[in-house]
Amino acid sequence: MAGANSQILMTDLDFNTIKNNLKTYLQSQDTLKDYNYEGSALSTLLDVLAYNTQYNAYYLNMVANEMFLDSAIQRSSVVSQAKLLNYIPQSSLSPAATIRFVVNQVSAASLTLPKFTTFMSEAIDGINYNFVTTDSTTVAVSANTATFPSVSIKQGIPSTLSFTVNSTSNPKYKFNIPETNLDTTTLQVLVQQSSANASYQIYTKAENYLTLNSSSLVYFLQESLDGTYDIYFGDNILGKQLTNGNIVIVSYVVTSGTDAAGANNFVLMDSVGGYGNTAITPISAATTGSVKETIDSIKFQAPKAYSAQKRAVTKEDYITVIQQNNLGYAFDAVNVWGGQENSTPVYGQVFIAVKPAGAYTLTATQKQRLITDVIKPVSVMTVEPTLVDPDYTYIQMTANVLYDTKKTNLTSAQIQSAVKTAISNLAITNLNTFNSTFSATDFTNAIAAVSNSIITNEITVKLQKKFYPNLTTPSTYNLYYGTSLERGMFQSGVTSSPSVQFRNPLNLANIIDGVYIEEVPTSTGGLESIAIINPGYGYQFTPTVTILGDGTGATAEAVITSSGSIRAINVLTAGTGYTSAIVQITPNAADTTGALGAATATLIGRYGTLRTYYNDSQNVKTVFNNSIGTIDYVEGIVTLNSFGPIQVNNDLGQLTITAKPTTTIISSSYNRIITIDPYDSGAIVVNVTAKTT
Amino acid sequence: MATINKIYSDIDFAFTKKPVTADVALSYDAQAVSRSIRNLLNTQNYDRLFNPDLGSQITGLLFENISPIVASTMETIITNLITNYEPRAKIQSVKVSSQPDLNAYNVTITFYVENATLPTTTTILLERNR
Numbered sequence: 001m002a003g004a005n006s007q008i009l010m011t012d013l014d015f016n017t018i019k020n021n022l023k024t025y026l027q028s029q030d031t032l033k034d035y036n037y038e039g040s041a042l043s044t045l046l047d048v049l050a051y052n053t054q055y056n057a058y059y060l061n062m063v064a065n066e067m068f069l070d071s072a073i074q075r076s077s078v079v080s081q082a083k084l085l086n087y088i089p090q091s092s093l094s095p096a097a098t099i100r101f102v103v104n105q106v107s108a109a110s111l112t113l114p115k116f117t118t119f120m121s122e123a124i125d126g127i128n129y130n131f132v133t134t135d136s137t138t139v140a141v142s143a144n145t146a147t148f149p150s151v152s153i154k155q156g157i158p159s160t161l162s163f164t165v166n167s168t169s170n171p172k173y174k175f176n177i178p179e180t181n182l183d184t185t186t187l188q189v190l191v192q193q194s195s196a197n198a199s200y201q202i203y204t205k206a207e208n209y210l211t212l213n214s215s216s217l218v219y220f221l222q223e224s225l226d227g228t229y230d231i232y233f234g235d236n237i238l239g240k241q242l243t244n245g246n247i248v249i250v251s252y253v254v255t256s257g258t259d260a261a262g263a264n265n266f267v268l269m270d271s272v273g274g275y276g277n278t279a280i281t282p283i284s285a286a287t288t289g290s291v292k293e294t295i296d297s298i299k300f301q302a303p304k305a306y307s308a309q310k311r312a313v314t315k316e317d318y319i320t321v322i323q324q325n326n327l328g329y330a331f332d333a334v335n336v337w338g339g340q341e342n343s344t345p346v347y348g349q350v351f352i353a354v355k356p357a358g359a360y361t362l363t364a365t366q367k368q369r370l371i372t373d374v375i376k377p378v379s380v381m382t383v384e385p386t387l388v389d390p391d392y393t394y395i396q397m398t399a400n401v402l403y404d405t406k407k408t409n410l411t412s413a414q415i416q417s418a419v420k421t422a423i424s425n426l427a428i429t430n431l432n433t434f435n436s437t438f439s440a441t442d443f444t445n446a447i448a449a450v451s452n453s454i455i456t457n458e459i460t461v462k463l464q465k466k467f468y469p470n471l472t473t474p475s476t477y478n479l480y481y482g483t484s485l486e487r488g489m490f491q492s493g494v495t496s497s498p499s500v501q502f503r504n505p506l507n508l509a510n511i512i513d514g515v516y517i518e519e520v521p522t523s524t525g526g527l528e529s530i531a532i533i534n535p536g537y538g539y540q541f542t543p544t545v546t547i548l549g550d551g552t553g554a555t556a557e558a559v560i561t562s563s564g565s566i567r568a569i570n571v572l573t574a575g576t577g578y579t580s581a582i583v584q585i586t587p588n589a590a591d592t593t594g595a596l597g598a599a600t601a602t603l604i605g606r607y608g609t610l611r612t613y614y615n616d617s618q619n620v621k622t623v624f625n626n627s628i629g630t631i632d633y634v635e636g637i638v639t640l641n642s643f644g645p646i647q648v649n650n651d652l653g654q655l656t657i658t659a660k661p662t663t664t665i666i667s668s669s670y671n672r673i674i675t676i677d678p679y680d681s682g683a684i685v686v687n688v689t690a691k692t693t
Numbered sequence: 694m695a696t697i698n699k700i701y702s703d704i705d706f707a708f709t710k711k712p713v714t715a716d717v718a719l720s721y722d723a724q725a726v727s728r729s730i731r732n733l734l735n736t737q738n739y740d741r742l743f744n745p746d747l748g749s750q751i752t753g754l755l756f757e758n759i760s761p762i763v764a765s766t767m768e769t770i771i772t773n774l775i776t777n778y779e780p781r782a783k784i785q786s787v788k789v790s791s792q793p794d795l796n797a798y799n800v801t802i803t804f805y806v807e808n809a810t811l812p813t814t815t816t817i818l819l820e821r822n823r
Binding site: 015016031032033034037038039040044045047 | 705736742
């Protein structure tokens with residue numbers, strides 16, 4: 001049989017290639033010759049051989065794929081690979097809401113709100129969701145009223161399972177919880193001594209294996225092969241071992257994932273301690289929660305969790321630790337930077353900006369828990385973590401679209417809506433996170449791609465900052481736009497909406513309504529510096545410097561050298577309102593020789609002034625306060641000084657300050673997020689014009 | 694007849710052994726080709742892995758009412774099948790005659806095989822055997 005083709009190629013996986021390889025191999029002999037004819041017995045045998053070879057090769061290929069984190073497809077394989085990296089994939093997380101719960105007409109001295117007390121939410125998309133308490137809380141009763149000031153309730157159906165320990169049938173002490181959607185943060189494990197002895201001990205999830213010993217009351221958690229969860233116990237070396245007859249009692253909440261996000265109104269489904277007269281006040285609406293971690297996410301997170309080694313040292317470590325928090329908080333984006341990078345460096349601090357999923361900022365309690373329970377236990381001792389809120393810059397975009405009616409059967413309203421959708425979609429992908437860049441060109445291209453009928457389009461961009469003014473104490477607000485701003489005139493410059501109300505300082509009972517903020521037109525401010533053109537000579541005394549121009553209040557003084565020439569002219573008071581200024585140098589009256597000194601003034605272009613105005617009863621525009629704040633055009637900072645309105649005229653009490661950037665490429669860094677507000681109907685304005693021929 | 698060089702050789706479908714060497718018996722030339730043709734006729738489309746075109750729908754026709762039209766259709770199918778998949782056989786004739794009493798068709802194929810001077814005739818009885 002040996003011959004020129006006696007080597008068989010073994011690397012192919014395709015059926016036909018394998019069969020051809022076998023045929024090539026058979027060519028090296030001449031006993032059997034009919035392998036090329038489909039009807040022959042030999043060909044039929046080759047089919048069987050090739051199929052068998054291909055089957056094995058395919059199977060082996062799949063097995064090899066499942067052996068590596070990068071190529072595994074089965075969830076169980078990915079989870080198992082992640083386990084080697086000490087990574088437990090995140091389970092589903094229940095949306096969690098906070099309520100204030102009051103029980104009236106209580107006769108006892110104290111009242112306990114038991115674990116798994118059930119509340120029902122308002123209908124969300126037609127479905128009422130079950131929310132439960134995950135711990136029991138006891139408060140003292142005062143004046144027949146028990147007040148639970150802040151009760152955390154989680155969406156889901158509570159469930160309890162009991163397993164009796166039997167070392168013969170279950171020698172590994174592994175117990176399966178047959179739920180794929182349980183929220184593992186709600187998992188509580190009790191071990192009762194025996195059916196005869198009801199005393200129990202609480203076991204906690206093993207986190208830090210260095211501290212485990214033979215008496216540690218811990219359980220280990222893992223996702224099982226079918227996506228449910230297994231808990232198992234120690235071996236008297238790492239964690240206390242169970243003994244025969246122990247009863248493991250597991251309680252948990254099975255959630256519907258993110259469906260109940262935003263629920264804010266609840267009714268009690270049970271009575272508490274037999275008392276039914278209750279009142280519920282919402283404190284914070286249900287968080288988004290999250291579905292079980294996806295395979296892609298596990299593949300992404302597990303190696304990072306491994307490299308972080310449960311220590312927060314580098315920026316990536318912090319991000320991983322925060323993303324994987326076991327508090328049930330889900331984040332859209334996390335950014336971390338060292339305090340030395342701040343414009344005023346702060347050493348020994350790490351700044352962390354987080355954007356929670358489904359909300360703008362974390363509450364103070366959530367921040368505190370994140371710091372103390374998540375970051376501090378793993379961060380370097382001498383480094384102080386500081387959580388900062390994201391600073392949102394909202395984009396208000398106007399798109400002008402010209403389209404050709406002959407090339408489309410869409411109406412202009414349909415084109416308008418399609419363009420709006422295209423802009424929102426691009427904003428969702430490109431923006432709304434830290435370290436993102438807004439580029440007008442991207443949006444122009446996205447609009448052009450909406451329909452072939454769009455001939456051209458342009459977009460103009462304004463930036464908005466939104467804040468809640470303190471209505472009781474006048475305060476200073478610094479609004480960072482993150483890019484240089486354009487100097488404007490009236491409505492093209494810095495504006496505000498909605499209107500606010502002020503007390504008239506001359507008559508405090510008198511309230512002035514309809515007050516707006518605007519940029520003072522052509523406010524060029526004063527003098528920035530004075531440059532010497534000719535130092536002159538022979539000055540015996542310091543000459544007088546006078547600033548001539550259309551503004552007022554600018555003063556400067558000259559400094560002369562010992563040889564009698566002018567060394568410098570320092571601006572003492574910048575003055576205001578200058579659009580041109582001439583520097584006049586006048587020798588002292590006693591000076592007989594000083595002459596020829598000359599200098600020019602540079603006007604301040606960097607700062608502008610803000611004022612407030614209202615329209616009085618005759619509808620005449622009246623300035624209310626001619627200097628309420630300043631604009632730093634270069635750094636893009638708007639400052640409102642001692643700004644103390646008593647009312648903002650909208651439901652939220654939120655004031656929006658709009659400014660125009662000098663560029664349409666805007667990047668965010670640190671805690672800044674650029675976004676298009678999905679709740680602001682005016683955030684995207686699309687003007688569609690049909691081309692007329 | 695002088696010994697002629699055998700140009701086709703295939704394993705015997707019955708896997709019988711040679712009496713002397715106990716090796717698997719082989720079939721040669723015209724015999725190999727006629728067995729191959731029989732094999733093709735018994736193969737339905739999609740029987741063969743990764744080669745769905747191989748074979749024919751003759752088995753289906755066997756379940757039709759017996760008629761000259763079916764017999765004629767079978768003749769066409771068989772001729773095409775051999776032309777496409779058995780290039781060793783140069784067909785001289787394909788005759789399909791019905792055997793209504795047996796619920797079967799008798800197929801008689803006469804063909805030339807390269808290297809043989811006389812035509813080979815093979816008769817195959819096609820029955821419903823499902």
